[in-house]
Amino acid sequence: MSPPAIVLADLPLGAHAVVLGIDAPPELAQRLEALGFLPETPVTCRRRAPLGDPRIYEVRGTQLCLRRSEAARIVVRAR
Amino acid sequence: MTSVAAANAPVRLGLIGSPNSGKTTLFNALTGLRARVGNYPGVTVERREGDAQVDGARLRVIDLPGVYSLAPLSPDEAVVARVLEGRVAEVPPPDGLVLTVDATSLERGLLLVAEVLRLERPVCLVLTMVDELRARGGRIDFAKLEDALGVPVVGVVGHRGVGLGELRRLLPHPERWSRPPLLPPAAPRERDAWLASVLARVLEARPGPSRTTEAIDRVVLHPVAGTLLFASVMVLFFQLIFAWATPAMDALDTGVGALGETLRATLPAGLPTDFLVDGVVAGVGSVIVFLPQIVLLFTLLSLLEDLGYMARAAFVVDRLMGRIGLEGRAFVALLSSYACAVPGIMATRTIPSPRQRLVTILVSPLMTCSARLPVYALLIGAFVPPVTVAGFLGLQGLVLLGLYVLGGSAALVAASLLSGRLGRGDALPFYLELPSYRVPPARLVVSQVWGAARAFLRRAGTIILAVSMVLWVLLHFPRVDAPPGPEGARQALEASAAGRIGHALEPAIAPLGFDWKIGVGLVASLAAREVIVATLAQIYAASEPGGASLRDAIRSDVDPRTGRPVFTPATVAALLVFFVFALQCTSTLAVMRRETNSWRWPAFAFGYLLALAWGASFVTHRIVHALTS
Numbered sequence: 001m002s003p004p005a006i007v008l009a010d011l012p013l014g015a016h017a018v019v020l021g022i023d024a025p026p027e028l029a030q031r032l033e034a035l036g037f038l039p040e041t042p043v044t045c046r047r048r049a050p051l052g053d054p055r056i057y058e059v060r061g062t063q064l065c066l067r068r069s070e071a072a073r074i075v076v077r078a079r
Numbered sequence: 080m081t082s083v084a085a086a087n088a089p090v091r092l093g094l095i096g097s098p099n100s101g102k103t104t105l106f107n108a109l110t111g112l113r114a115r116v117g118n119y120p121g122v123t124v125e126r127r128e129g130d131a132q133v134d135g136a137r138l139r140v141i142d143l144p145g146v147y148s149l150a151p152l153s154p155d156e157a158v159v160a161r162v163l164e165g166r167v168a169e170v171p172p173p174d175g176l177v178l179t180v181d182a183t184s185l186e187r188g189l190l191l192v193a194e195v196l197r198l199e200r201p202v203c204l205v206l207t208m209v210d211e212l213r214a215r216g217g218r219i220d221f222a223k224l225e226d227a228l229g230v231p232v233v234g235v236v237g238h239r240g241v242g243l244g245e246l247r248r249l250l251p252h253p254e255r256w257s258r259p260p261l262l263p264p265a266a267p268r269e270r271d272a273w274l275a276s277v278l279a280r281v282l283e284a285r286p287g288p289s290r291t292t293e294a295i296d297r298v299v300l301h302p303v304a305g306t307l308l309f310a311s312v313m314v315l316f317f318q319l320i321f322a323w324a325t326p327a328m329d330a331l332d333t334g335v336g337a338l339g340e341t342l343r344a345t346l347p348a349g350l351p352t353d354f355l356v357d358g359v360v361a362g363v364g365s366v367i368v369f370l371p372q373i374v375l376l377f378t379l380l381s382l383l384e385d386l387g388y389m390a391r392a393a394f395v396v397d398r399l400m401g402r403i404g405l406e407g408r409a410f411v412a413l414l415s416s417y418a419c420a421v422p423g424i425m426a427t428r429t430i431p432s433p434r435q436r437l438v439t440i441l442v443s444p445l446m447t448c449s450a451r452l453p454v455y456a457l458l459i460g461a462f463v464p465p466v467t468v469a470g471f472l473g474l475q476g477l478v479l480l481g482l483y484v485l486g487g488s489a490a491l492v493a494a495s496l497l498s499g500r501l502g503r504g505d506a507l508p509f510y511l512e513l514p515s516y517r518v519p520p521a522r523l524v525v526s527q528v529w530g531a532a533r534a535f536l537r538r539a540g541t542i543i544l545a546v547s548m549v550l551w552v553l554l555h556f557p558r559v560d561a562p563p564g565p566e567g568a569r570q571a572l573e574a575s576a577a578g579r580i581g582h583a584l585e586p587a588i589a590p591l592g593f594d595w596k597i598g599v600g601l602v603a604s605l606a607a608r609e610v611i612v613a614t615l616a617q618i619y620a621a622s623e624p625g626g627a628s629l630r631d632a633i634r635s636d637v638d639p640r641t642g643r644p645v646f647t648p649a650t651v652a653a654l655l656v657f658f659v660f661a662l663q664c665t666s667t668l669a670v671m672r673r674e675t676n677s678w679r680w681p682a683f684a685f686g687y688l689l690a691l692a693w694g695a696s697f698v699t700h701r702i703v704h705a706l707t708s
Binding site for chain 2: 027028030031032033034035036038039040047048049050051052053054056059060061062063064065066067069070
């Protein structure tokens with residue numbers, strides 16, 4: 001049984017996941033895709049800031065910092 | 080047909096790439112340090128072009144703003160889209176597009192490649208940082224990539240010149256570049272499949288994480304160590320622009336003063352000499368005195384940015400800045416404004432979101448800059464008794480601290496109010512790429528510092544110089560026959576246009592407890608805040624400006640109509656509060672004009688801060704008056 005879909009913002013620190021899709025208005029969705037969050041892309045939560053937010057994700061060979069508000073738009077499945 | 084024109088007109092090349100893709104390094108490597116910097120019409124986006132010669136062919140390289148996508152969300156990105164479509168009047172569409180992609184993140188960069196290929200223009204793909212790719216164990220098959228995309232692909236290490244020879248041979252002939260036989264698909268699903276198939280063919284080995292970057296980040300991004308490091312870097316940064324610039328600024332000040340004295344001694348005494356010395360030379364001095372801070376600030380900023388630390392600092396402090404609607408990078412600009420709003424406003428260039436940049440620019444004059452210190456020192460020294468509170472805290476120091484806190488908290492409140500109001504129409508989400516740590520090539524740092532200094536001198540310096548000359552005229556005309564000495568100088572000042580403006584201002588500033596003399600000081604302080612000290616000294620015919628005699632003079636000044644002291648505690652408090660808020664600084668206005676490319680925002684900032692200053696001074700005057708009488 002595969003794990004349930006969650007949003008990237010809820011991915012535990014250090015955990016790996018695969019992007020399922022983006023649940024956001026078209027402009028934001030397009031930008032998040034341009035940053036590499038395309039379907040089936042592996043993503044890892046690498047670090048979080050001292051106050052918990054934002055967090056750093058590794059995606060498509062880059063280290064990207066997103067706030068909770070944006071990371072909550074990206075639907076993933078943990079691996 | 081066009082052969083004659085083609086022989087003379089340079090080949091126009093548009094440089095496109097995402098932020099951190101090595102685009103600017105490549106631009107510098109191709110064009111040297113001879114970039115022309117301006118603005119695109121109607122927007123605040125910086126426009127950079129440079130020329131290069133290859134085998135007798137002239138190239139004009141247009142460094143387009145860094146973008147992740149051609150679908151624009153911000154004005155920077157809109158400019159790129161408009162230039163590529165040939166919709167910017169002064170910038171004809173480029174003959175060829177040079178697309179830079181960081182070889183270590185080809186997996187992400189290939190998305191932009193697909194978008195650019197779909198423009199159906201001649202495209203040349205430059206993979207940058209191929210040395211880093213190799214060091215991290217990554218391998219890309221260039222021949223297969225050329226084959227898959229259908230366009231020429233060159234690998235470079237921009238700052239070392241690797242691959243530049245091959246690239247230079249290609250650049251003069253965009254019409255000969257191979258074109259893709261088939262464009263990448265537009266529909267998302269097919270495009271994703273295309274990306275995956277290209278990557279599977281050309282990416283022989285995916286680069287591993289950079290060990291150096293990982294090791295440094297374990298400390299720099301550590302919740303405790305990273306926060307401590309951030310605090311130390313900021314303290315050091317502040318210390319450097321605040322303290323290290325001072326000797327150079329003092330030296331420039333002394334030099335300009337000495338030049339003025341030499342001119343005065345050599346030239347015949349009279350009005351033209353006075354104008355030359357006090358208007359022109361002093362005006363030039365008031366411009367170049369900012370240069371040490373600007374050079375120092377931009378050296379530090381571009382080092383922090385290009386080393387890769389700025390993005391980490393923004394990450395550490397983002398949550399705090401997020402509460403006032405800004406992002407981490409705004410912190411550095413606001414901190415710089417404690418030294419001086421001029422470099423602080425220029426530091427906002429590191430903020431990608433135009434809306435946040437504007438908010439930061441508008442609140443930066445509220446940070447207590449060093450020009451306010453002489454004013455605070457005079458008033459606190461004259462009117463706050465040097466007693467200690469709670470056994471060890473000096474009251475004078477506490478008042479000074481209170482003024483800093485007042486300005487800083489006002490900036491935070493203003494920022495959160497403004498970002499709420501100006502928020503509409505900017506869909507840019509917050510994201511920040513953490514680049515690998517790299518030692519920036521010296522040339523990159525030099526070009527950024529030089530660009531900033533030149534922009535300041537050209538765009539802001541001319542305005543500052545003009546205003547200081549106008550102020551000189553206002554302070555010296557019309558002239559009256561006055562006896563020589565301090566008393567004559569006082570009479571001449573009262574009769575001057577500035578003196579009359581001071582009198583005319585009296586009804587507006589009387590509710591704050593200010594008389595016409597303070598009014599003249601406020602007019603003169605438009606040149607720079609601390610000028611009010613020298614002007615008050617002149618009004619009070621003080622023999623030693625800034626010395627004890629001025630302090631005594633303002634302490635014992637009595638209003639001839641009421642017989643009460645002019646500087647009551649209420650008036651002093653109101654004046655201090657006025658200086659906390661008011662934007663009476665032409666240099667700040669000029670640099671705001673330069674950075675926002677319009678007079679609208681400096682006018683808005685001047686207006687809202689004047690209203691704030693007046694209101695706060697009025698309330699302060701009332702409260703202190705009620706408490707002390």
